[in-house]
Amino acid sequence: MALAPVAGCASMPAFEVLVEVTLRPGIADPQGATIERSLPLLGVHSVSGVRVGKAIRLTVEASDEGEARRLVDALCASFLTNPVIEDASISLAAASVR
Amino acid sequence: MAATVGIVVFPGSNCEHDVAEAVTRLGATARLVFHKAPSLGAVDAVVLPGGFAHGDALRPGAIARFSPVMGAVERFAAEGGPVVGICNGFQVLCEAGLLPGALQKNRGLAFLCQEVELVTVSERSALTTGVPPATRLRVPINHFEGCYTADPDVLAGLEEQDQIVVRYVDNPNGSAGDIAGISNKAGNVVGLMPHPERASLELLGSEDGNVLLTALLKSADRSLTC
Numbered sequence: 001m002a003l004a005p006v007a008g009c010a011s012m013p014a015f016e017v018l019v020e021v022t023l024r025p026g027i028a029d030p031q032g033a034t035i036e037r038s039l040p041l042l043g044v045h046s047v048s049g050v051r052v053g054k055a056i057r058l059t060v061e062a063s064d065e066g067e068a069r070r071l072v073d074a075l076c077a078s079f080l081t082n083p084v085i086e087d088a089s090i091s092l093a094a095a096s097v098r
Numbered sequence: 099m100a101a102t103v104g105i106v107v108f109p110g111s112n113c114e115h116d117v118a119e120a121v122t123r124l125g126a127t128a129r130l131v132f133h134k135a136p137s138l139g140a141v142d143a144v145v146l147p148g149g150f151a152h153g154d155a156l157r158p159g160a161i162a163r164f165s166p167v168m169g170a171v172e173r174f175a176a177e178g179g180p181v182v183g184i185c186n187g188f189q190v191l192c193e194a195g196l197l198p199g200a201l202q203k204n205r206g207l208a209f210l211c212q213e214v215e216l217v218t219v220s221e222r223s224a225l226t227t228g229v230p231p232a233t234r235l236r237v238p239i240n241h242f243e244g245c246y247t248a249d250p251d252v253l254a255g256l257e258e259q260d261q262i263v264v265r266y267v268d269n270p271n272g273s274a275g276d277i278a279g280i281s282n283k284a285g286n287v288v289g290l291m292p293h294p295e296r297a298s299l300e301l302l303g304s305e306d307g308n309v310l311l312t313a314l315l316k317s318a319d320r321s322l323t324c
Contacts, residue, residue: 027202027247028202028205028245028247028272030203030204030205030206030207030272031203031207034207079156079160079164080156082157082160082193082200084192084198084199084200084247084248084249085200085202085247
């Protein structure tokens with residue numbers, strides 16, 4: 001899939017984007033399981049459901065929030081995640097004026 | 099006429115010369131193809147070798163799949179040409195959607211570098227043409243992300259359509275169904291985590307990899323004539 005490059009433009013608003021990539025429910029997460037098993041060594045017995053993922057921060061220039069979100073959605077589907085094993089959740093906020 | 103094997107070189111590939119050496123010893127002509135090449139040239143088979151393309155940044159194979167050469171690999175595969183991805187090459191083929199499923203971190207979270215025993219399953223893949231099912235082979239693995247994972251319906255489909263090429267006898271990495279290698283439905287695109295080229299000489303501890311590479315060259319000859 002070809003993504004059209006966003007032309008640099010001084011008046012284009014920027015959006016700070018956080019993409020959180022997590023393993024899909026049911027996909028084994030050996031890192032999360034190892035962390036969870038280690039918690040009793042720290043005297044912690046009240047934590048469960050540990051899952052490890054990754055966070056990807058991006059700054060996107062787009063005419064509006066919808067356009068920025070469409071671009072990031074497309075990037076997640078084609079590149080930032082492997083949909084066979086991963087899900088993405090996207091948080092997006094207008095960047096503070098620079 | 100000897101088959102010509104195109105071996106794709108991504109930035110970070112590190113097994114391309116091993117594959118070239120192994121197939122040359124078996125009588126083929128090896129040709130390295132750079133990842134930026136828009137075409138494969140006149141080749142009869144393609145190997146995506148092991149290594150760490152683009153440093154495995156993001157996910158193994160995630161960036162390599164967008165290489166210019168991958169369009170040519172997809173066309174070659176669509177025409178029925180034999181394509182084999184070894185280790186990182188298997189990861190690239192899965193990321194590219196040429197093979198189903200994905201390769202996750204090994205279940206034990208250890209980088210595994212050891213010889214393993216394999217048993218062949220399908221006899222119709224480009225890598226096992228004419229190799230009797232249940233043939234046992236000793237071939238090395240060398241990977242961190244080799245745990246084959248797919249949805250249950252995909253796994254069932256692989257079984258039903260005879261797409262499982264090799265299984266581990268003693269599963270080292272947690273792969274679903276002990277799967278070490280699979281093919282596409284047609285059988286001409288194969289990915290496997292073990293390295294047949296590293297078991298191509300007695301000096302290396304095993305020559306069993308030659309069983310698979312010889313089958314690949316046979317598949318390449320067959321694709322020449324049809």
